[in-house]
Amino acid sequence: MxxxxxxxxxxxxxxxxxxxxxxxxxxxxxxxxxxxxxxxxxxxxxxxxxxxxxxxxxxxxxxxxxxxxxxxxxxxxxxxxxxxxxxxxxxxxxxxxxxxxxxxxxxxxxxxxxxxxxxxxxxxxxxxxxxxxxxxxxxxxxxxxxxxxxxxxxxxxxxxxxxxxxxxxxIDLSEFTPDASLRERTRRELHIHPDEVLLGMVSRWDVQKDHANLIGGLKVLAQDGPGQWRCVLVGAGMTPENADLRALLRAAGVEDRMCLLGTRRDIPAIMNALDVHVLSSSGEAFGNVTVEAMACGVPAVVTAVGAGPFIVGETGWVVPPSDPSRLAGAIREAIAVRLTSPLNWRARQTAARERITANFGxxxxxxxxxxxxxxxxxxxxxxxxxxx
CATH class of the missing domain: 3.40.50.2000 (Glycogen Phosphorylase B;)
Structure with missing residues (x-):
């Protein structure tokens, strides 16, 4: 045809x-x-x-x-x-x-x-x-x-x-796949300490992606105390030149925890570098980036919009949209599992990859x-x- x-x-x-x-x-x-x-x-x-x-x-x-x-x-x-x-x-x-x-x-x-x-x-x-x-x-x-x-x-x-x-x-499961050497190399490039939990959201600057929800959740996390986490934002508009984004980060008091990377062509490398991928959208038909992250063995936190709950299943965390406190709670729980329960975390990583392999190849x-x-x-x- x-x-x-x-x-x-x-x-x-x-x-x-x-x-x-x-x-x-x-x-x-x-x-x-x-x-x-x-x-x-x-x-x-x-x-x-x-x-x-x-x-x-x-x-x-x-x-x-x-x-x-x-x-x-x-x-x-x-x-x-x-x-x-x-x-x-x-x-x-x-x-x-x-x-x-x-x-x-x-x-x-x-x-x-x-x-x-x-x-x-x-x-x-x-x-x-x-x-x-x-x-x-x-x-x-x-x-x-x-x-x-x-x-x-x-x-x-x-x-x-x-x-x-x-x-x-x-997605191409050979392109998005767990890669320990790629993870180590990318985290080194981003100056992420091995003991730090790296959060991330790959998404352009758009009202439906609701970065204000994410940043509000990070503000709640930061109020918990120092914590061993940082966050990368990737996508069009995710740069220091975005005045609205910088204002949100400044008001939340989390500027020093953020890496603003803009548009990248090495998304498999970024996904492998993460510990948790977050998608804070208020509207999302599917959420390709969640699939890409999970295919790399990265557990996900998503809002209950579009296909998000179906994509994640029981492997990650699903919270209501536009609720920074609930989002912070899910991220907090993910960080706790990552830092205190290695066996549980590895099981989640494996389950995330297997769910994508079974449903979204x-x-x-x-x-x-x-x-x-x-x-x-x-x-x-x-x-x-x-x-x-």
Whole structure:
């Protein structure tokens, strides 16, 4: 099959990472990626290096235009793919409309969000999501959701339930794997003492990631006393130049415990260096970074949003969102186990890796996407549900 992917951009985000892994791993189909924005971002170069054709349409950020629709329509007619796979709201709407106008009926939408509350996403994005719910009766043949929570939220929004299927995100388990030498080398680079517990959160600066919740929890921990812990923040905006972030850290009194690393390309190394990964989100459809950390044998603390509780299972800690005290309590317990119960800690590390291996390997995700695409090809624009 010839699969054309339409995505808003190729920056260092979760859905973008899933697209990259899927396309790189799927050697049974031919892939072409179209970014609606004006550059190929973090993953464009990687996709090109992997032999995948990538195009950028140079469209303005933040709104849907007739010019963009016409340009994408022309590109899709030229490509004439067997499947048009779109990723996230703007691309679902624009890519889906352009594909159908080009006479392409085999359209598959990708839903990678589970929190549409006011203040969590922009008004324009909420409007597009609602409009897409109404248009889901006509445009997509299938709608792939990355979590059960994402499916429920969008079904309630009006997306056609019978077209929706859940495919959890998957990762390359050979890339994200426990590595003692990598751990030692990275901790040495970060000047982390062997006896220090290293906390970390890999996530861009975004309202839904709720770094204020994390920092509030760290403030509570710091009030317990000196403690043997430090914390690294990794991702776009996680730098000293982020004045809002620095203000939060200063107000919490934890600046001296933090390492602000910004965007990194060596995420497996960062994950291996950690003792505990924390994801403090108020909204999160899936939480790829939790999967990546656990695959490296790092127990996780997550908030009870999206797929977080399902990912962690019984291997880590799950707390309510937007509750710094509860978050601090879970981190405190994790630190205590790490420092005082080596056998228990090793068991948690092993269980974390095993849970990811059993449920979130890249092979399963690729197989599931292929199954949906094959079914859509065979059934045309049928709206019957797909079982993966």
């Amino acid at each position: 010839r699969v054309c992917h339409v995505i808003t951009g190729l920056g260092a985000g979760g859905a973008e990472a899933v697209l990259y892994r899927l396309v790189k791993a799927d050697d049974q189909n031919t892939h072409h990626v179209i970014s609606l924005l004006d550059d190929l971002g973090f993953y464009g170069g990687r996709l090109t290096a992997a032999g995948v054709r990538c195009d950028a349409l140079n469209l303005p950020r933040g709104h849907v235009s007739t010019r963009g629709l016409r340009l994408l329509h022309r590109r899709l007619r030229e490509a004439n793919p067997d499947i048009v796979q779109t990723w996230m709201y703007h691309a679902d709407l624009v890519g889906g409309l352009a594909a159908r106008l080009a006479g392409l009926r085999s359209v598959v939408w990708g839903v990678h969000c589970s929190n549409l509350e006011r203040g969590m996403i922009s008004r324009s994005t909420r409007t597009i999501a609602r409009l897409s719910g109404a248009l889901s009766r006509f445009i997509p043949a299938r709608i792939i959701c990355c979590s059960e929570m994402a499916r429920r939220v969008h079904a309630d929004l009006g997306y056609v339930r019978t077209k929706m299927v859940v495919i959890p995100n998957g 890249l092979g399963h995700m690729v197989t599931a996407y292929r199954s949906v695409w094959s079914d859509v090809m065979a059934a045309g624009a049928s709206s019957h549900p797909v079982m993966c």
